[in-house]
Amino acid sequence: MNQANEKRLAGEAAIRFVEKGVIGVGTGSTVNYFIDALADVRERIEGAVSSSEQSTERLKKYGIPVLDLNAAGPLALYVDGADECDPHKRLIKGGGAALTREKIVAAASERFVCIIDSTKLVDILGTFPLPIEVIPMARSHVAREIARRGGQPVWRDGTLTDNGNWIIDVHGWRITDPLALEADINQITGVVAVGLFAKRPADVVLVGNREI
Numbered sequence: 001m002n003q004a005n006e007k008r009l010a011g012e013a014a015i016r017f018v019e020k021g022v023i024g025v026g027t028g029s030t031v032n033y034f035i036d037a038l039a040d041v042r043e044r045i046e047g048a049v050s051s052s053e054q055s056t057e058r059l060k061k062y063g064i065p066v067l068d069l070n071a072a073g074p075l076a077l078y079v080d081g082a083d084e085c086d087p088h089k090r091l092i093k094g095g096g097a098a099l100t101r102e103k104i105v106a107a108a109s110e111r112f113v114c115i116i117d118s119t120k121l122v123d124i125l126g127t128f129p130l131p132i133e134v135i136p137m138a139r140s141h142v143a144r145e146i147a148r149r150g151g152q153p154v155w156r157d158g159t160l161t162d163n164g165n166w167i168i169d170v171h172g173w174r175i176t177d178p179l180a181l182e183a184d185i186n187q188i189t190g191v192v193a194v195g196l197f198a199k200r201p202a203d204v205v206l207v208g209n210r211e212i
């Protein structure tokens with residue numbers, strides 16, 4: 001099966017987790033399939049909390065109300081894609097530069113359903129360059145701190161996040177202890193968020209329509 005088909009199946013399969021209330025919605029091409037399927041059951045839900053301007057636009061196009069997280073309160077369900085997923089459901093995210101809001105909505109949700117195609121499954125995280133959102137004036141400082149830890153930082157030149165910040169992609173890390181690395185990167189001054197989801201991994205992973 002091709003990659004786009006697996007993404008579509010995963011997006012559609014996640015609908016079975018949707019109950020009434022407000023749904024947390026991630027970002028990316030796989031999530032776009034989820035939003036398309038969500039449109040068919042929009043009477044079931046009160047609305048969505050979105051993790052990006054991109055997803056907000058798509059939700060609104062279908063007439064799905066987009067709510068502020070502060071107003072919505074804790075969410076029962078968050079659905080999002082990933083760039084890599086290990087056997088413990090720990091993830092690398094942020095290929096679409098939406099990692100900070102994605103982390104916030106995931107943290108505020110009781111259940112995180114991650115929707116991916118099979119190319120995203122790995123034994124050890126790190127082949128996909130690890131995205132880090134940084135305050136612009138801290139870019140060089142953060143890059144030096146990353147290099148000191150053995151990573152190769154590459155500025156994603158031209159990308160501005162929805163929060164007005166920049167992205168550094170870290171190449172060359174074989175992430176054997178994702179929890180420790182996430183905590184360590186979070187301590188670097190100027191880092192807004194790191195795209196490692198180890199402290200808050202996914203609860204359910206759908207690879208196409210197959211749950212693992």
Ligand SMILES: O=C(CO)[C@H](O)[C@H](O)COP(=O)(O)O
Pocket residue numbers: 026027028029030031080081082083092093094095096097098099102
């Ligand atoms: O983390 C993300 C955006 O910041 C996406 O979930 C991740 O990049 C996967 O995208 P896609 O579903 O297009 O493969």
